[in-house]
Amino acid sequence: MFLQRIGNQGIRLGTLFERAASKHGSNVLILDHDLDIAPGLGRRATVAEVADLIDDFAARLWAAKVRPGQRVVVYKSDGFDITLLACAAVRIGAVPVLLSPKLDGETVAELVRRTDEPFLLTDQAKLENELPSSVFEFADRVLLTSGSHRGATELAALAGSPRVAPVTMPADHPTLITHTSGTTGTPKLAVHTGRTLQARYRPQATVMRPLVPGRETIAMHVSFVHSRLITALAISLFRGFPIVVLRESDPKHVADLFAQLRPGILEAHPNSFMEWEELADDPRRPLANVRLFSSTFDAIHPRTVQRMLGASERRAPVFGQLYGQSEIGPAVVRSFSRRRGQDADGRCVGVPFPGFTEVRVVSRDGKEPSETNPGYIEVRSDGRIVTYLGEQARYDAQVNDGWWRMGDVGYRTKWGCVHLLDREVDLIEGFGSTLAAEDTLFARLEQLAEVVIIPGEDGRAVPVVCTKDDVPLDLAAWKAAAAALPPMADPVQWRIGDLPQTATTKIKRLELARLLASGSTVAG
Structure with a gap:
């Protein structure tokens, strides 16, 4: 992990757009939806305009008495302004806690309680239709991104608040809290620092550069509350890539947009790529210009990979797969080309990032891990979160001498490739993968x-x-x-x-x- 630690001063999320604007201020960001916090901005803005919007809302949060080190839970209707509000909170030294709009109100109330009297940044629709009244007891103060509600402060009323200088917190101080996927129960709150996020950014930026040496339009369909979006944005902003941010995944909607904008890079969840297989048959060839397909979080089915690659008309398109976890970031990487057919082993998720991540597979029963006897997959990386908020013992239980247990089982081949066979909790003994x-x-x-x-x-x-x-x-x-x-x-x-x-x-x-x-x- 030595390469990670050298010169890692943290990702500085609060000034991310501002620093990118200083190099590529006229670069554009295109949305497929209006922002609740700034509907007048439209769906096409420069990076400089977005940086100013973040500065504006940082000033409004400051006027609402948000101060450095305080937590701000963001739970609002879906939209890219979730990410922008996180940047605004970090800009004044606060710590955003991003909760998915898909979470039910009772779960959110419990997570707000666990966050220990944070500011709650939400909207009228969530307060009226989903959140229980107990959130007013658990939160220090409730702030509204849109609409109105008795007992809540509208950020719209704080427009024009004096701008404040950005607050730079130490690189090891919490800078972002996200929740785990919740596939195995109530989500846990994962605490990231500027240093851990920067440690995730570096290997991804290193891999991206040779794959995309020039300037390409990148389209992203990634959860607005996931840490992956932060690193994907940082890479794109500092490279000067025009950015298309999607909220909707409906194939017809996506095909219309891509037929017009012709992205050269496509970043999405594995299930989104599965949903978009039909784009390969669209006569407008909406995927024709894609040079790099990028999927993170989980392994992806080989059929979907080949459908995507077959839809590109670039000379040598690549499908890049990152296997990782919210708690550790990307751990291994694998690339697919057209030469690797649909019968390629989809369970091979790749090899570690040299100098950045390490992977081992630990036996479950004393026998050598193998395809028929998978072991526990463990990862070591400087991108690992520092704790689960309010659940330190639960965090410690997954760490063994610096190694993080992923909750997956698999094995490694003699070539070092990691094969993911199942989640530990999903194993069906005697069935295989x-x-x-x-x-x-x-x-x-x-x-x-x-x-x-x-x-x-x-x-x-x-x-x-x-x-x-x-x-x-x-x-x-x-x-x-x-x-x-x-x-x-x-x-x-x-x-x-x-x-x-x-x-x-x-x-x-x-x-x-x-x-x-x-x-x-x-x-x-």
């Missing part, structure tokens, strides 16, 4: 939009399937595709919109298993 089985089904069944294999009440593997346009599953084709896989129960078909998802569109497998066990009828 559920994720590998899902890859196989995707490769063999074009009609699949999603498939999730979970344990049933009797311990048997149950496949939950979603099809494109919700057409009935072709059972004969299913049986043929599943013939070589371990025995499973009959498939259960659901609408993809009914699957419980996290802020980063991952399927909440434990929640899905609970719903099935309870006899839920939300299935299509």
Whole structure:
């Protein structure tokens, strides 16, 4: 980790846009939605204009008595202004706590309570429709980004507040708090510092430079409350890339936008790329100019990778996959090209970043980890969060002599490639890798939009399937595709919109298993 520590002064989120504007002030940021905090800004602004907007709202937060070191929970209707408000809070030395708009109000209230009397930055819609009244007891003060509500302070009323000089906090001081994906219960609050975020930025910037040596338009569809967006923005802003920020993932909406803007880089969640497979058949060729597809958080199905690469008309497009976690950042990296066909091993998630991250696989039973006997995947990186807010013991339980347990199981090949087979909590003993089985089904069944294999009440593997346009599953084709896989129960078909998802569109497998066990009828 020595390379990480040299000269790491922290990412300085509060002045990120301002420093980028000093180099590329006329660079543009394009949105597919209006900002709740600045609807008059429109959907196309320069980086300098966005930097000024952040400065403006930093002044309003200061006028609302937010001070250095204080926490500001941001829980509002979805939009890129979530990220901009985080920058504004950091600009005056405060610590933003970003909560997904998808979280239910009771969960948010509990996280606000755990945050110890923070400022709560929300909106009228969330207060009236989702948040319980207890948030007024748990928060020091409630601030509104839009609308009005009794007992809350409207930031609109603080327009014109005197600008304040940026406050620079120490690199090891908390600078951002995000929540974990919540796939295994109530989300944990992950505490990042300027130094840990910078440690995540460096390996990604290092890998990006040779892949994209020139200037390209980058389109991003990443959760506005995820730390990944911070590093992706930093790389793009300092390289002077025109940036397209998407809130919506609907394929028709995305195709219209990409057909017009022709992005050269595309950053999105794995499930978003799956949803966008149909863009490859659009006669307008909306993906034709993409040079680099970038996916983080999880492994992605080989079928989806090849659909994306096949839709590009660049000479040698690349699909880059980062495997990591909210708590540790990106740990390993892998690239795909057209030469690697759909039968490429989707469980191989890549190799560590040289000089930046290290990975080991620890035995679960004293035997050597292997494909048939996976071990615990552990990572060491300077990008690791410093604690779970209010849950230090829970954090410490995942650290072993500097190694962070990812909660996944897998093995490493003799070439050093990390193979991810399953989440620890999703293991079905005797079945093998559920994720590998899902890859196989995707490769063999074009009609699949999603498939999730979970344990049933009797311990048997149950496949939950979603099809494109919700057409009935072709059972004969299913049986043929599943013939070589371990025995499973009959498939259960659901609408993809009914699957419980996290802020980063991952399927909440434990929640899905609970719903099935309870006899839920939300299935299509």
